[in-house]
């Protein structure tokens with residue numbers, strides 16, 4: 245049967261061109277709509293397999309409005325976009341499209357994008373529904389285990405965490421009229437570590453008496469259906485004193501999702517998820533909880549009635565101590581417990597067991613290579629090789645032979661047969677670092693490998709089947725690269741099946757202390773020194789600094805400081821070589837040196853040209869110096885690649 249497509253486009257000529265292209269390629273067009281209202285009518289008449297969707301349409305609603313409804317209906321869609329206005333693109337991206345076609349498009353682009361969109365949609369749907377049924381299977385037995393009620397809830401919460409992320413979870417029976425408050429809470433403090441916050445603990449932490457908690461509970465709005473509150477809605481909910489406000493204030497939470505369950509005895513039980521992120525909860529979380537509702541109601545109801553625990557008295561021995569730390573250091577060598585990093589860990593654990601391609605995004609020095617190692621280590625491929633290729637350092641002329649290998653005599657200088665990195669990684673993982681630097685002609689070849697899972701050695705007679713998982717990383721903004729024609733859109737969509745974004749260090753300053761301690765211990769061991777800590781002045785500076793070079797820069801700072809410190813405390817920040825513009829501290833009449841001025845100017849220009857040094861419009865051309873001179877100046881002034889792609 246032919247695949248069906250609905251075209252939503254207000255320009256008649258473009259819509260008609262698309263129709264011809266699609267029909268020629270064997271698709272059936274179910275309709276052409278110029279406005280959202282017409283599109284909805286078409287969908288009512290016949291649900292298409294996929295929608296091609298322009299952003300600006302006739303009428304008051306945009307393609308982005310329609311996209312939200314398509315998500316609810318689980319219909320894949322690809323945007324047709326005429327401009328790369330960053331704001332519109334970000335709003336469109338939030339709707340999680342299955343592809344983007346940038347106008348004007350060629351016939352080939354349309355067909356390839358459609359093919360990728362279908363692959364992506366089917367893949368994410370299959371893998372998420374597979375994971376979800378896994379979750380259902382895993383949740384039910386928890387409620388039958390011979391463990392305490394709190395342990396059951398915590399175990400269930402840990403299982404749900406990858407699907408509905410939270411930093412605080414509370415659960416209990418809604419009992420407005422009763423005279424007790426019995427919710428139990430779990431505060432996430434590490435990847436697999438949670439602090440149990442029972443009523444006693446909550447009283448200690450908040451300095452409230454039991455009757456005050458009960459009074460607060462009686463004023464609290466109780467949702468009877470699953471509801472999500474993003475930042476603004478959550479603030480509105482919290483204008484009156486209530487339990488949610490208490491938790492938000494005490495544990496610094498910014499968004500909230502409540503999931504009430506109607507128990508067989510007619511009482512309402514709730515799971516309340518809180519997140520520090522502003523918009524952690526989306527429509528897909530609500531649909532997940534509605535699917536979990538029926539069997540959780542039975543499981544929770546059965547436990548509560550069996551244990552006669554409808555009053556939910558907590559064990560008095562639930563203590564402020566966190567649950568025991570897992571004895572296996574799960575993310576060995578990756579230090580930090582900020583909620584941003586924990587979220588990255590959740591994503592790693594979600595994707596590692598599958599063969600899905602992963603794209604790791606993040607500024608230079610944020611730890612992308614470490615994350616790639618981790619994905620490999622937690623995959624079933626862990627006993628096979630992990631092969632790293634740095635696409636930025638390979639000369640364009642060698643990259644093909646490096647990746648795919650060559651036969652003896654394939655070109656001048658090919659004196660022996662060479663096995664390429666893809667073949668070396670057989671059964672394992674290939675890590676394509678700095679993928680944003682890959683030349684366009686190689687991108688085409690890589691795309692073929694991804695699509696057909698086979699490679700051609702240079703000079704070889706036949707293709708070789710390969711079984712390799714791809715993990716790629718870049719510090720560039722690939723969407724910008726696509727918009728500027730430097731990165732292929734089709735390759736971007738193939739790689740971007742599962743993106744993991746590493747937050748810069750300046751956005752998770754709470755990790756600075758842990759990282760500093762870790763690096764001090766590490767370099768103490770290496771150098772035999774006995775540094776015990778930092779002065780408070782140095783610590784203040786570290787916390788105020790913006791860390792453009794991220795963790796790598798912090799590590800270098802500690803390494804230098806350890807070598808240069810005479811006593812046992814690091815007291816001098818001179819080694820940090822700080823650029824005052826990177827420091828969020830009051831400037832006390834500092835006069836900039838010529839070097840500082842030059843450094844700032846170069847950074848400004850680099851930001852303008854998206855980090856590009858060479859070629860037309862590159863920083864070297866703008867500054868009117870040879871690229872090699874600019875490179876050595878950057879080295880001398882300590883300007884790192886971090887400015888590339890992060891303007």
Ligand SMILES: Nc1ncnc2c1ncn2[C@@H]1O[C@H](COP(=O)(O)OP(=O)(O)OP(=O)(O)O)[C@@H](O)[C@H]1O
Pocket residue numbers: 577578579580606607608609610611612613614615677718719759795796799
């Ligand atoms: N969470 C972490 N805990 C401890 N060390 C870390 C962490 N993240 C990164 N590092 C250290 O910081 C340095 C930079 O990390 P890595 O090379 O993985 O970054 P990257 O993002 O791949 O950088 P680039 O984009 O420049 O290749 C390494 O020495 C790494 O060991």
